Amino acid sequence: MLMYEELKKAYDTGADRYWLLNVGDIKPMELAVQTFFDMAWDFDRFNYENINRRQSAFLGSVFSDEYTPDFQEILDQYYRLAWSRKPEFMGWEREWDSPQYTGLKDPEYSFDNYNEAASRLKEYSDIADRCRELYDKLPADYKASFFELLGYPVMAANQMNRKFLMAGLNHKMTEAKEYGKANWAALQSQQAYDSINALSHRYNTQLDGKWEGMMAIPPGYVALYHKMPEVKYHDGYSPEAVDLSIDKSKEIPAGYAVIPVDSYKSSNCGTGHTIRILEGIGYDWKSLQLGEPLQPLSSIDDDSCLRVDYQLPVIDSDSITVILYTMPRFPLYKGAESKFAMKVDGNEPVIFDDILKEWSLEWKDQVLQNGKANKASFKIASPRKPATLSILAQDPGLIIQRIIIDYGGLKESYIGPRPLD
Numbered sequence: 001m002l003m004y005e006e007l008k009k010a011y012d013t014g015a016d017r018y019w020l021l022n023v024g025d026i027k028p029m030e031l032a033v034q035t036f037f038d039m040a041w042d043f044d045r046f047n048y049e050n051i052n053r054r055q056s057a058f059l060g061s062v063f064s065d066e067y068t069p070d071f072q073e074i075l076d077q078y079y080r081l082a083w084s085r086k087p088e089f090m091g092w093e094r095e096w097d098s099p100q101y102t103g104l105k106d107p108e109y110s111f112d113n114y115n116e117a118a119s120r121l122k123e124y125s126d127i128a129d130r131c132r133e134l135y136d137k138l139p140a141d142y143k144a145s146f147f148e149l150l151g152y153p154v155m156a157a158n159q160m161n162r163k164f165l166m167a168g169l170n171h172k173m174t175e176a177k178e179y180g181k182a183n184w185a186a187l188q189s190q191q192a193y194d195s196i197n198a199l200s201h202r203y204n205t206q207l208d209g210k211w212e213g214m215m216a217i218p219p220g221y222v223a224l225y226h227k228m229p230e231v232k233y234h235d236g237y238s239p240e241a242v243d244l245s246i247d248k249s250k251e252i253p254a255g256y257a258v259i260p261v262d263s264y265k266s267s268n269c270g271t272g273h274t275i276r277i278l279e280g281i282g283y284d285w286k287s288l289q290l291g292e293p294l295q296p297l298s299s300i301d302d303d304s305c306l307r308v309d310y311q312l313p314v315i316d317s318d319s320i321t322v323i324l325y326t327m328p329r330f331p332l333y334k335g336a337e338s339k340f341a342m343k344v345d346g347n348e349p350v351i352f353d354d355i356l357k358e359w360s361l362e363w364k365d366q367v368l369q370n371g372k373a374n375k376a377s378f379k380i381a382s383p384r385k386p387a388t389l390s391i392l393a394q395d396p397g398l399i400i401q402r403i404i405i406d407y408g409g410l411k412e413s414y415i416g417p418r419p420l421d
């Protein structure tokens with residue numbers, strides 16, 4: 001979906017004769033390259049409704065349509081999990097950047113709150129298991145190509161996340177003086193590291209070494225994600241497994257609310273605007289798009305402004321903070337803006353204009369997290385009653401990923417709690 005969204009802007013602004021694609025690592029990018037070629041050949045064949053199913057349909061055409069639903073589920077989870085942090089950035093380092101960012105760091109996914117880290121580990125493990133099951137079902141002649149097209153990226157991403165999350169858990173348990181649990185987490189991290197190397201060796205030696213070297217780390221590589229993070233072992237303590245099962249009680253809202261992006265009670269498209277739910281993009285794989293980039297500007301000060309309104313639950317507080325996760329974007333042309341506003345009932349609107357400078361620290365942070373947390377605080381009228389949150393877009397093309405209302409109970413995490421299922 002993201003590729004379609006970006007290329008649609010190019011196509012709609014006149015890039016309809018030829019496209020050039022720079023692919024540094026062509027072998028592991030075959031699915032994405034194929035999707036690019038498909039759009040380049042006949043862009044009008046695709047739309048917001050069908051683009052997210054293109055890759056699963058292609059895999060089905062290669063390996064059997066019988067497995068297309070499985071491919072779709074695996075790809076949806078694989079891309080969604082990577083949306084908030086790609087596997088190669090799970091070490092939270094930016095080796096090419098300023099000196100203070102040098103070195104591997106612990107991931108910011110929380111083991112304490114909202115099942116954030118535990119869910120990520122389980123969901124990656126689930127799709128890796130699905131890939132192994134499909135591999136076992138396929139005819140022998142198809143196994144190697146399935147492994148390099150889908151199996152390897154999914155299984156290696158699973159192990160990359162395990163490697164860094166378990167190293168972080170090792171540090172957390174060490175700090176808590178839970179030394180047996182720290183040793184268990186360290187072993188888990190090391191096993192994940194070894195599994196990545198085994199998967200890469202398997203890739204490079206398939207079909208008598210047809211793809212030998214494709215998954216090698218070149219000398220002088222300006223990154224550290226391929227290395228084993230430092231872990232602490234404690235002598236005299238037997239490894240003790242940490243319970244990482246999902247505790248649903250951690251996801252029961254208390255002092256906060258998560259508003260599903262598709263639950264708006266009213267909207268206003270103004271003149272020449274569209275409002276749509278995008279499947280296949282964002283932290284929850286469902287986002288709200290207010291207008292398309294080439295549509296006319298709206299006016300935040302006008303009653304006919306492009307907007308959506310959400311009814312909030314009754315909140316036992318006299319103030320709230322709204323955290324609106326949006327997708328990073330550049331204005332369509334020089335001098336344009338990316339202006340939008342949030343407003344709650346009779347409060348003055350809080351205006352945001354996320355003009356990013358390429359290569360700036362803010363730009364890098366938003367790219368790595370694939371989002372920005374825009375925060376605004378508002379008073380709530382008394383007596384308590386359901387308030388209305390309005391999101392107004394001056395510059396069409398705003399994509400909203402997640403809406404969180406904090407009224408005193410929001411806890412620390414990387415991207416906040418998810419909407420309840």
